[in-house]
Amino acid sequence: MLFLRFLEEEKLLDNQAKYAIEMRNVTKTFGSVVANHNVNLDLREGEILALLGENGSGKTTLMNMLSGIYFPDSGEIHVHGKEVSIRAPKDAFDLGIGMIHQHFKLVDVLTAAENIVLGLPGGVRINRKALSEKIREISSRYGFDIDPDKKVYNMSVSEKQTVEIIKVLYRGADILILDEPTAVLTPQETDKLFRILKAMKKDGKAIIIITHKMNEVLSVSDRVTILRKGEYIATVNTAEADKQSLTDMMVGHSVSLSIDRPVVEKKECRLSVRNLTCLSEDNVPAIRDVSFDAMGGEILGIAGIAGSGQKELCETLAGLYPAQPGSSIVFHRPEGGDEELVGHTAAELQKNGINISLAFVPEDRLGMGLVASLDMVDNLMLRTYRDHSGPFVDRKAAADVATRLVKELEIVIPGIHTPIRRLSGGNVQKVLLGREIEGNPHILVVAYPVRGLDINSSYTVYNLLNEQKKKGVSVIFIGEDLDVLMEISDHVMVLCGGEVSGIVDPRTTTKEEIGMMMVHVDNDRKENQA
Amino acid sequence: MDIVFNLLTAAVLAGTPLLLGTLGEILTEKSGNLNLGVEGMMFMGAIAGIAGSWFTEQWFSGGGFAAAFVGLITSFLAGCLGALIYAFLTITLRANQNVTGLTLTIFGTGFGNFFGELLGKKAGNFVAVTTETKNAFAGAMNFGPLSKIPVIGQLLFQYNWLVYLSIILAIAMAWFLNKTRTGLNLRAVGESPATADAAGINVTKYKYAATIIGGGICGIAGMYISMVTCSGVWVHNCVNGYGWLAVALVIFSTWSPSRALLCGLIFGGLKILRLYVSIPGVATQIYDMLPYIATILVLIITSIRQSKELAQPKSCGLNYFREDR
Numbered sequence: 066m067l068f069l070r071f072l073e074e075e076k077l078l079d080n081q082a083k084y085a086i087e088m089r090n091v092t093k094t095f096g097s098v099v100a101n102h103n104v105n106l107d108l109r110e111g112e113i114l115a116l117l118g119e120n121g122s123g124k125t126t127l128m129n130m131l132s133g134i135y136f137p138d139s140g141e142i143h144v145h146g147k148e149v150s151i152r153a154p155k156d157a158f159d160l161g162i163g164m165i166h167q168h169f170k171l172v173d174v175l176t177a178a179e180n181i182v183l184g185l186p187g188g189v190r191i192n193r194k195a196l197s198e199k200i201r202e203i204s205s206r207y208g209f210d211i212d213p214d215k216k217v218y219n220m221s222v223s224e225k226q227t228v229e230i231i232k233v234l235y236r237g238a239d240i241l242i243l244d245e246p247t248a249v250l251t252p253q254e255t256d257k258l259f260r261i262l263k264a265m266k267k268d269g270k271a272i273i274i275i276t277h278k279m280n281e282v283l284s285v286s287d288r289v290t291i292l293r294k295g296e297y298i299a300t301v302n303t304a305e306a307d308k309q310s311l312t313d314m315m316v317g318h319s320v321s322l323s324i325d326r327p328v329v330e331k332k333e334c335r336l337s338v339r340n341l342t343c344l345s346e347d348n349v350p351a352i353r354d355v356s357f358d359a360m361g362g363e364i365l366g367i368a369g370i371a372g373s374g375q376k377e378l379c380e381t382l383a384g385l386y387p388a389q390p391g392s393s394i395v396f397h398r399p400e401g402g403d404e405e406l407v408g409h410t411a412a413e414l415q416k417n418g419i420n421i422s423l424a425f426v427p428e429d430r431l432g433m434g435l436v437a438s439l440d441m442v443d444n445l446m447l448r449t450y451r452d453h454s455g456p457f458v459d460r461k462a463a464a465d466v467a468t469r470l471v472k473e474l475e476i477v478i479p480g481i482h483t484p485i486r487r488l489s490g491g492n493v494q495k496v497l498l499g500r501e502i503e504g505n506p507h508i509l510v511v512a513y514p515v516r517g518l519d520i521n522s523s524y525t526v527y528n529l530l531n532e533q534k535k536k537g538v539s540v541i542f543i544g545e546d547l548d549v550l551m552e553i554s555d556h557v558m559v560l561c562g563g564e565v566s567g568i569v570d571p572r573t574t575t576k577e578e579i580g581m582m583m584v585h586v587d588n589d590r591k592e593n594q595a
Numbered sequence: 596m597d598i599v600f601n602l603l604t605a606a607v608l609a610g611t612p613l614l615l616g617t618l619g620e621i622l623t624e625k626s627g628n629l630n631l632g633v634e635g636m637m638f639m640g641a642i643a644g645i646a647g648s649w650f651t652e653q654w655f656s657g658g659g660f661a662a663a664f665v666g667l668i669t670s671f672l673a674g675c676l677g678a679l680i681y682a683f684l685t686i687t688l689r690a691n692q693n694v695t696g697l698t699l700t701i702f703g704t705g706f707g708n709f710f711g712e713l714l715g716k717k718a719g720n721f722v723a724v725t726t727e728t729k730n731a732f733a734g735a736m737n738f739g740p741l742s743k744i745p746v747i748g749q750l751l752f753q754y755n756w757l758v759y760l761s762i763i764l765a766i767a768m769a770w771f772l773n774k775t776r777t778g779l780n781l782r783a784v785g786e787s788p789a790t791a792d793a794a795g796i797n798v799t800k801y802k803y804a805a806t807i808i809g810g811g812i813c814g815i816a817g818m819y820i821s822m823v824t825c826s827g828v829w830v831h832n833c834v835n836g837y838g839w840l841a842v843a844l845v846i847f848s849t850w851s852p853s854r855a856l857l858c859g860l861i862f863g864g865l866k867i868l869r870l871y872v873s874i875p876g877v878a879t880q881i882y883d884m885l886p887y888i889a890t891i892l893v894l895i896i897t898s899i900r901q902s903k904e905l906a907q908p909k910s911c912g913l914n915y916f917r918e919d920r
Contacts, residue, residue, distance in 0.1 A: 132793070134792075134793070134917060153795070154792060154793045154794070154795050155795035158795050164793070166793070170787065170789055170790035170793045170794070171787075171790060172782070172783045172786045172787050172790055172791075173786065173787075173903065173909070174782075174786060174903060174904055174906075174909075175779070175782070175783070175786075179779055180790075182776075182779070183779065183780065183783050183790070183791065183794040183796070184780055184783070184791065184794030184795040184796040185776075185794075185795075187776055188776070189775050189776060189777070190774055190775055190776070191774070191775070191776055191779065216903075218903050232794075346901075
């Protein structure tokens with residue numbers, strides 16, 4: 066009897082006191098799209114739970130229901146054993162739930178301290194001295210490094226994230242949700258963040274970290290909850306899981322984790338970039354003295370922290386951004402003859418037939434690449450309509466190309482006359498890549514081609530790039546996932562603060578070495594290579 | 596020397612409706628609502644002010660300070676009403692802000708002129724308030740010995756009470772936006788409503804409150820035109836572009852109430868320049884063009900200068916919907 070009672074008490078404790086959050090059969094739909102369907106999730110106090118899933122698997126939607134951004138259609142949420150209804154972000158604060166969003170929710174023109182105190186009750190005036198003091202106290206407890214009076218627009222990404230975390234802690238949150246916190250951090254900053262998370266866990270805080278990076282799941286979490294296509298799959302102890310088993314659960318079927326790197330025998334230099342410098346909008350160098358050669362039949366990966374000059378580099382190559390005097394970009398025609406690209410606009414290059422040779426798949430697909438409200442045919446024609454003479458456009462040819470591309474690239478599209486914005490991210494990317502490849506380029510610049518794509522679409526993109534490479538095209542791949550860059554590229558060029566900190570062979574370099582190169586330029590190393 | 600003094604004091608008087616309109620629009624834009632209906636709300640305030648005062652006189656026989664006070668209240672409420680229409684359409688129904696603002700201008704202009712004519716008919720050809728009421732508006736405030744100080748007294752202490760009210764309003768608004776918790780929250784709503792929402796700020800409430808109070812201030816600006824500038828007589832199309840100048844002055848003052856003080860003075864001066872300075876051979880029409888030429892120049896200069904701090908609130912002109920994806 067006594068034993069039974071003991072068991073019952075244990076069970077009661079287990080149910081009530083130990084769980085910070087329990088979500089039961091939570092469903093959320095947006096129109097006809099089911100973002101979450103009967104999802105269950107438990108978060109214990111004093112643990113780090115990883116929420117794992119592909120893009121579009123409903124991780125963020127699920128967490129937004131905890132932070133009060135969305136309200137579930139059905140299902141129950143319990144916080145510390147009590148059933149709650151979270152209707153607005155304020156309700157979430159009152160329950161001690163704080164979410165650090167992937168896209169930081171900070172006001173640029175305010176200081177760190179002002180952002181932290183935003184929306185809090187209190188006297189008419191703000192006691193700035195007491196506020197700064199409390200921020201310093203929180204900072205020293207968990208090991209943050211922050212200046213309360215710094216304006217947010219002067220901050221690095223990592224500093225902004227710190228402000229977000231302190232903001233949540235300042236409000237007394239004991240349940241923290243971090244949405245893809247490492248997406249914009251260097252490996253070193255990631256390590257620092259994980260140390261802080263572990264310190265908070267020791268302090269009794271319950272933490273959920275949303276991610277799709279396997280290594281991080283394994284290194285920081287206690288348990289893993291896996292979602293797939295909005296459905297709850299399983300929760301496992303991290304200690305009993307490995308990369309393969311988690312990937313299998315995440316994607317549903319076993320996918321080969323390795324990306325092909327075919328070897329092309331005949332390589333020719335297609336593009337020689339020398340001392341390329343260009344200024345940012347604020348007249349400081351965005352890229353400085355960048356020199357490299359891009360070979361036909363190779364994929365040149367470009368790695369770097371977000372904002373290290375990748376955008377300016379590819380836009381300069383595409384003729385959209387002015388280069389400073391002294392820079393040189395020489396295009397070597399396959400049939401012989403060199404062409405200097407610096408000093409010509411995109412339109413001039415088009416006239417000389419150069420930008421047919423150089424294709425650019427921008428990062429902002431629907432902003433720079435395609436027109437969202439036009440259909441696939443019209444979007445394809447953006448490249449070619451000028452070739453047709455006469456006052457009318459020739460839709461017929463473009464429609465034929467569209468039909469062929471839909472079949473070849475397995476684009477899921479209601480019809481070739483559907484506005485592009487109605488397609489999913491992966492299919493938008495296929496349309497864009499398809500259009501660029503259709504022009505038979507000699508150089509293909511792709512910026513973050515798999516961002517926002519699920520694993521299957523990503524592999525389709527990798528295969529497309531490899532096919533181009535085998536055809537002798539020089540592919541320049543600007544990426545964010547180091548694992549992918551190191552598997553697909555023949556060379557990796559690392560950018561740091563707009564400078565080249567090295568061009569390495571990924572087969573003989575470790576990820577840590579590249580990570581180090583992303584954060585500082587080693588001049589000795591550069592000289593050795595030169 | 597006298598010309599300079601006269602010009603300055605006249606500039607203050609002419610700049611006050613501009614200052615009020617600018618302050619109202621600054622408050623509105625700080626909440627992320629770009630209300631282009633300032634002109635319309637000023638018209639509504641102008642007719643409501645004159646109607647409020649006139650009816651008070653008729654019903655309680657006799658004008659004076661009470662009639663002026665009622666005029667102030669009715670013009671404020673009329674401005675609020677105009678802004679409420681705008682707020683409901685853009686905040687609750689999420690209509691396009693530019694189109695709604697322009698429509699409000701057309702509506703307000705018609706509203707003002709229609710009721711102005713109607714009131715004129717009712718009053719027998721034209722509507723005018725009594726001299727007492729007129730003096731209650733336009734008469735200089737008595738600061739006792741202060742007004743008698745040479746130069747300073749003439750420059751600072753001889754205006755009507757609405758001038759001082761708008762200066763106090765500018766200072767109070769600067770203090771509110773920069774020093775208070777509510778002001779900070781309001782700025783956050785205008786800069787990034789998603790951030791404010793996530794921080795637990797009621798975005799809808801802040802947007803409604805700022806837009807409506809801002810509209811009310813624009814309404815008072817309109818009343819200043821009908822009661823002080825036009826001396827309590829309804830003049831057809833009396834607002835005539837002041838509202839648009841105020842919208843431009845918001846940009847010139849870089850969304851700062853304290854800088855709006857100076858901007859109002861400069862543009863007030865430009866408005867009345869032809870009465871005080873005459874260069875032979877320059878047509879009066881050229882003088883009338885000055886405020887608008889200056890506006891174009893100001894807009895060009897401010898768009899060249901890039902600053903993160905002295906810029907329009909980032910989400911100004913955009914409607915906010917929490918579950919937007």
